Each structure stands twice: as structure tokens, then as C-alpha cells.
Amino acid sequence: MSPLIQPQLLRRMNVRRLLEHLQKSGPSTRADLTRRTGSSGPTVSKAIAALLESGLVEEGESHAVALGRPGTVLRLARNAAQVIGVVIDARQCQVVAAGLDGVNHDEAMETFATPRTYSLLIDQLAHAVNRLMRRSARTLSIGISAPGLINRREQKCTFSPNFHVTDGHSPTRDLFERVGVECVLYQETQALCLSERMFGGPESLDDFVVLEISTGLGLGVYSSGRLLEGHSGLAGELGHVTVVPDGRICGCGNRGCLETVATDSSFAQLISEQTGRAVDIKEAVHLIRSGQLESERQLRTTIESLAIAMAAAINIFNPAHLFVHGRLFDAQDGLFELTCELTRRRALAPSLADCHIRRSRFSKAQGATAAAIHALFASFGPTFGE
Template sequence: MPSPPAETFPANTPAVSQIFVTSLTQGPLTRLELARRAALSPAAVTKAVRPLIEAGYLTESADEESRPTLGRPASLVRVDGGRALFIGVKVTGDEVIGVLTDLCCRVLLARHLLLTDRTPRAVLATLAELTQELLAEAVDLGVQVVGAGVAVSGDVDRTAGMVRYSPFLEWRDVPLAELTAAAMGLPVTVDNDVRALTVAEQWFGAGVGLSDFALVTVGAGIGCGLVVHGRVVAGAHGVAGEIGHVTVDPTGPLCHCGNRGCVEAIAGDAAIVERVRAATGAVVADAGQAAALAHEGVAGAQEAYARAGEAIGRGIATVANLFGPERVIISGEGLAAYDLFAAQIREAFAAAAFGSAAECDVQTRPLPFEEWARGAAATAIQSFIGSGPHQ
């Protein structure tokens, strides 16, 4: 049974939305600290906080832990995470992962359904089945689900809700937001999976408080989400950050995009597996088996990962050289083999980064696919409170 019509978030001014986002991502905070971080006057904060407290989205209570020696303890403004629920879905080539989160994007439960047919019709049926399971769980919690997010790899136009091209699903021009909204009975936000994960990291993860950072994902594909001046950047055509298709070896292997020597054509899982097969003559079914051979000391397998690490390092250096992020976060399922190419990533990055760009903080952050689904939920939260979409 679909949820009742979703309510409207009481963001009647930009200041209300700004105060709520600051509380959500950096709180709990005192009103004075809220004013400082949001660059608003105390009077503006008071005016913005009032409707949010009245609607139950914010609460205010004494901070007993920082009680002064004399006088009353300071009051802290915090988000009531239980005020609303959201569904987030990550669609891969062979399964659909769904999560139910609260307003603070904390995962309450997760579900996985296998995907044996990648056609839009079959995926929509699986999405509807998954949604019904999560909505049933939400009924038991007694809180309304007010929005959903769906994350898909490839060229995704969030504003139009359109999947322009998804190579792993073999989709072109699928109006996914419209179709899933009808199937789910909820407002739906559709975005590229890496950008969705970037939103989650910006608001709730390793990017909190950073104005400029990048999230690079390694695995089946090589993706990159960019945050510039506090905004997730999609670009004029929705494909900003595609470092997987930066050419690092013009004479390298052919990429599915049609060019040669792209980072993804060298460092994507399929590329590594193919190179290990060619170098060793072994029957290698997947990246796990390729990594196992490399861990066993098989030279051809180790060389494939070393080459992949060099390509990734050069790709990350390109990102650092172009916009100088404070931090680059490396994530994705490919981190399972990170020890096999970590040194090459660092060396190639250091060699190719220009000047002070090499001072960028490069760190790893393993995130399972449930976190990618959580990223989709983060985009739904963003849409609900009226702070998106990105540029």
C-alpha cells in the first residue's frame, strides 16, 4: 500500500532551509553557533528556527554536559531524526539494494533483491517490490515515508529525472524518476550513483565541513563526485567529474566510451580481469579471483594492479590539478584490493600533481553498497528540504 501523500517541508525562506541544513549536517548547535556558521544574524536564526520547531523538525533542549558553574546550561538546537523517513535505492547490474533511513540519514534497515533482468520494466517491478517491503517496515515504526531516491551509474540528469545512458544497465533515455514515482507512490529523486554518494559524504560523512573535496570510486567503473564551494557539481550536461574517461595512455586499451587509454579502461574491474587473463593464461572469472592471484604473488596479476594504480593516481592528480580540493576520498568496491595498488596510486599522484596540489589529503573510505543506497536517500532528503539539486 503506497504511503499517503508526502507533506511539504516548512522551508518558506532560504534562511529556513539554510538553518535546517546546518543543524542537520553540523549539529547539535546553540543558536549563537548556528548564526555564526550560517552567517546569519541571531534574529534571523530565531525567525528561521521557530517554524521548524513548531513543525517538529527541530528540537531545543539544554546541554547538560556543558553546564557552566553558574547559570543555566546552553540550549542546543538539533534535528529530530524520527520526524520523517526516506527510502534510498542503489541499482547495480545484478541487484537492487534498498535502505530505509530517518531524517538524519541513519540507516534503519536494508534489503537486497536480485536482478535477473536489466530491462527498465523488470527493474521497475523489482523497485516496486522492494519499496513495498520497506514501506511495510515503516508502518510498524509509525512514521511516514516522505520521499525516495534512486541511484544509477552513468549519465543521469537529476533535474529531468532521466537516465541518459547507463552502460552497466544498457539503458538510454529512460525517464526513471517519473516511472519510479508511479511505481513507488512517492516523490522520487534520481541521480548518478557517485554523485548521490558524494551528497551523503558531504552532509553526513568524510566531507562534512569541507568547501572543496572529491570522491573517487574504484571498482566496476571509475567515478568521481566533485564538491566545489560547497556545491555538488553536475556540470552543464550532467557529466562533471568523469575521471574514468580521462585519457592517461593514448596507446592503451580501448574503452567502452570509444577512446583509448581511459583510466577506466585500465583500472576498472573488467579491465584488470582481462589483463590478468592475458598475462597469466589463467581462467579468471572476476575481480576477486584476479586479486587472489595477485596476492599469491603471480607476476602478471601483480603487474595488472600496479598499472591500474598508476592510472588511478594520474586520474586523481588531474582532479587535484584542475580544482585543488582539500581532500580526495577514495572509495568503492575496488578497495577490497587496495593493498595491491596503493603504493602505485600514491607514487603516480605525487609525480603528476602540480605544486601545492600534491598537498591534497588523499584518504580511503570503504563503503559497502548499502552506503550507496544511503546516498540515494540523502538526495531524497536534500530534495525534500529544498536545498537541491546541485549546480
């Protein structure tokens, strides 16, 4: 054995491998885990014993097998342990508790309008987290999803074009000081990437892109099984590419950024101008779906610009999957399919041929809980492929 590989590290890596298999495959017997991981029976048994003792894994009902005694089913903790996901957004914040399997507890959720000052933001987040920590489950990790440029090395919000309240602050440090549980901060689109990879089922996603279009326009990328973060975690700001040189002023201070013409918020702005009053995306969708408003021109303008962003993501990163996260498509039946057709006209044919375009399957709250679970699992050390 290489002197650089210590037995303790190998044990921790085996534990992480089992956690990730339980996350991907769901409840399993020891025999299942031995077969899937390729580890020996004793290795799996020792790792499972450590996980049961720590409370990260629970035993469920026995599982019938063809030969021999029924095998006891093991699953990630749902009752004795929990993680908490924190979503910081420009309009609304959300705090939710979930089991280590990522299933959010519906009864354990706090939602409130986003405060206008950073101190009030941390106050309300801390109060909400503390309330959820009073549940019987032990809180092991907190994941924070936030918009804008996130310096992952410093765990700091460096600059948020659409929510300057967090600029220069570290919610991880400040929330930890209030609640005493380790926190991790991810840019919201990167957190959505973690949820797609972690909760997407047995399908292995190694090369995919998430395009988040709710308030701003963010891009998250998994390439060869690794999250693309850049030098300081700032990668993915496709939304601040200029597409209309004399266009609207963006929150970043520039004019005509892609996110000013290709997002839920930019579409809501067009509807606000049409109606003569402030309208958010939820109301805009309702007005169109209920037949109270005809907005074909506004819809077409927005999806034409969005198709540029989608084609750019396909051309640059050559993903196997492109997931789009936003509410715009709810405004009209077939709108997503039309946007995909417009994207096909702009994307390079060879790159497009290998890419499946889909709507995102998970929420920002699930992205935040995925970040918390990912950080918890990573605390055991690298995977065998890292």
C-alpha cells in the same frame, strides 16, 4: 527590505539553515543554534516550532548548561520520518531507509541482483521501496544513485556505458508513479560527493573531488561550495578519456578509455584472464589476500593507470581533498599508499601540495540517502550563500 525578498522565503531559508546546522553539528539546543547561525532567538524559536510540527526535527533529552535551566536537545528526525536511498548498479541494486541525520537503518535494507530489463528493475525497486515505506516512519524523499550520464535537468539516464538497461529512461518519474513519493536522481559519483560534504562532520568541505572506480570511472567535483554538474548534469566523465588508443573496447564504444585500465572491474578482468574464469572484484581481493593468487603485475598495471586519473583530477581541479571510492586497495596492505606515491610523481607539485588524498568514507547507499536529504532540504529554498 528588497521587494524581491519575501518574508515567507526568508522564513523558509531560516528553516533550511537550521536543518543544515543540525546535519553538520548533530543534536543541539536552541541556544546552540542561535549562536551558530547568528539568528535572533525569536527567529530560531519560530523556525524550530515549524520543524517540530512538520516532524522533520525531534526533541531529545535535556542538556545540562552552566547557568539556568537545562536546554532541550533537538535533532533531525530518526524515528518519525525517513528518507529512502536507491542504488542502481550494474550487478546489484540496494534500497535503504535512513533517518534525516543520514544514519541508515540496518534492519531496513533490501538488496537484489540487478534485473536485465528496465521494467523488471522498476518493479523490484518499487516493491522494495513500498516494503520500507510500511515502517512507522513517514517517508519524505527518495534519492536515486545511478551510473552513467545523468541529465539532471530532465532527470533522465541518457547513456550508461556499463549498464544500458537505463538508457533513455527516467527512474525518478517511473518510481514516483509507483510509490507516490518525490524522487531525485543523481549520477553515482555526484551522490558520493553529497555524502562526503553532508556526513563528513564539522570539517567544511568546499573544494574536493571524488573519484569512483568500482565499475566505471566517474569524477564528482565540489568547487567553491557548489557541485559542478555542467550544463545538463553530465560533467565528470573522466573515465572516457582515451589513454590506450588500441586498447580494450569500452562500454561507450570507444577503445582504450581510462576506465578500461584503472578500475575495480578492469582489475577483475585481468584476474579473470589469469585464472581462466570470470572473477569479480570481491573474489579477486579474496584470492590475493588469502595467498591463493600472486598478482603483482596486474596490481601494478592497474594502479599505474589509476595514478594517471588521480593526478589529472588534482591538476585540473586543484582540490583540497581527493577521495577515491573503490575496493581495489583492499587486495594488498599498503596498496593505497603506493598509488598515492605514484600519483605524486605525476601531479603538478603546487597543486599536489594543497591536496590531501584519502579513501572515500561513505558507500553508494549513503550517497543515495544524502541525495534524498539534500533534495528535501533544498525544497525550502536557497541557502543564504546561494
